[in-house]
Amino acid sequence: ELKVEQNPLFLSMQEGKNYTIYCNYSTTSDRLYWYRQDPGKSLESLFVLLSNGAVKQEGRLMASLDTKARLSTLHITAAVHDLSATYFCAVDIQKAGNNRKLIWGLGTSLAVNP
Amino acid sequence: KAGVTQTPRYLIKTRGQQVTLSCSPISGHRSVSWYQQTPGQGLQFLFEYFSETQRNKGNFPGRFSGRQFSNSRSEMNVSTLELGDSALYLCASSWTPPSISYSPLHFGNGTRLTVT
Numbered sequence: 001e002l003k004v005e006q007n008p009l010f011l012s013m014q015e016g017k018n019y020t021i022y023c024n025y026s027t028t029s030d031r032l033y034w035y036r037q038d039p040g041k042s043l044e045s046l047f048v049l050l051s052n053g054a055v056k057q058e059g060r061l062m063a064s065l066d067t068k069a070r071l072s073t074l075h076i077t078a079a080v081h082d083l084s085a086t087y088f089c090a091v092d093i094q095k096a097g098n099n100r101k102l103i104w105g106l107g108t109s110l111a112v113n114p
Numbered sequence: 115k116a117g118v119t120q121t122p123r124y125l126i127k128t129r130g131q132q133v134t135l136s137c138s139p140i141s142g143h144r145s146v147s148w149y150q151q152t153p154g155q156g157l158q159f160l161f162e163y164f165s166e167t168q169r170n171k172g173n174f175p176g177r178f179s180g181r182q183f184s185n186s187r188s189e190m191n192v193s194t195l196e197l198g199d200s201a202l203y204l205c206a207s208s209w210t211p212p213s214i215s216y217s218p219l220h221f222g223n224g225t226r227l228t229v230t
Contacts, residue, residue, distance in 0.1 A: 031216060042118075042204065042221040050216065088157065092216070099170060099213045104149075104157040 002027050004091050006105035014113055016078050021108045023072040023089035031092035032072045034063050036085045037107070043088065047074075079112045086110070116141065118207050118222035126228045132193040135225045139186050139207030146188040147212060147219065148180060151202040160203075163188055164211040192227075200229045 003026040013019050023032070034046040047056040049065035049072060056063050060083065062075045072089055086107045093101050119138040127133050139146050148160040162170035163182035180190040186207075192199055206219035 033218075035219075042223045043206075043219075044221070045218045048216065048218065090157075092212070100215075101170065102159065102212055104159075106156040 002093060002103050004089060004103045004105040006087075006089055006108050008108060009106060010109050010111075012111045012113060013076075013079050015080055018078065019076050021074040021076070021087055021110075023074070023091075023105055025070050025072075025091040025103070027070075027091075027093060028067075029070070029091045029093055030067050032065050033090045033092070033102070034072070034074055035088045035090065037088065038085045046087075074108075076110075081112050081114065084110055084112045118205055118220050120203075120205050120222035120225050122225060123223065124226045124228075126230065127195050128230050129195055129197060131195050132191060133195060133227060134189055134191045135203055135205075135227075137188045137190075137205030137207075137222060139188070139205075140220055143207035143209055143220070144186050145208045145211040145217070146182055146186065147206045147208070148188070148190050149204040149206065150174075151204055151224070152200075157204070160190065162211050162213055164214075169211050170213045195229045197229050200227060202226050 005024045032049045035043040037043045047063040052067040054065045060077045065072045086109045088107045089105045090102045121136045145164045147162045150158045159172035161180045166182045177193045182188045202224045204224045206221045208217040210217040
């Protein structure tokens, strides 16, 4: 069964601290996406990681992909309250017949406290 | 540029009824995907449409159906509603179907369906 596991599912951290969210997946993939969802709002694309070793950074967030380990990380540096949201990873799987499919993690709910 | 628009935002229905949700994609986007979001299951893929054709379908019962019109607008229908259908239903549009190639998904704000 295809699985995408995020951990932790809930994270409460203090402003100014660093932390990493992990996204493990159970099958071969060379594409992975990170999205952010604010409470009561829709999902917004953060990063697209398209190859092994890909690293993308935007402000205090940095995402990386290790396709051999089937692992992506989302690193938060010096967290601020505005980063409080739920973060989802989605793994792009190639199925038979050349079709692709996105498998989503359950999301990591992040609360950054003063 | 207008984003993805979903209507209605909220719906309350009773078991056994049916419901139709609507999604207007970003102008120029021809692909629309639908997802069901629940706290326990996360985002579950429902359908993907491109140029009025269903390209991909998730593992949902036949009570869930959808369609796409020539203007790329899409609707999904759920018949014989069950309590477990209560969820946030999200629509996302993109230039190309995710099943073919990479294209960022632009999500609407969703329709919150409550079945009582």
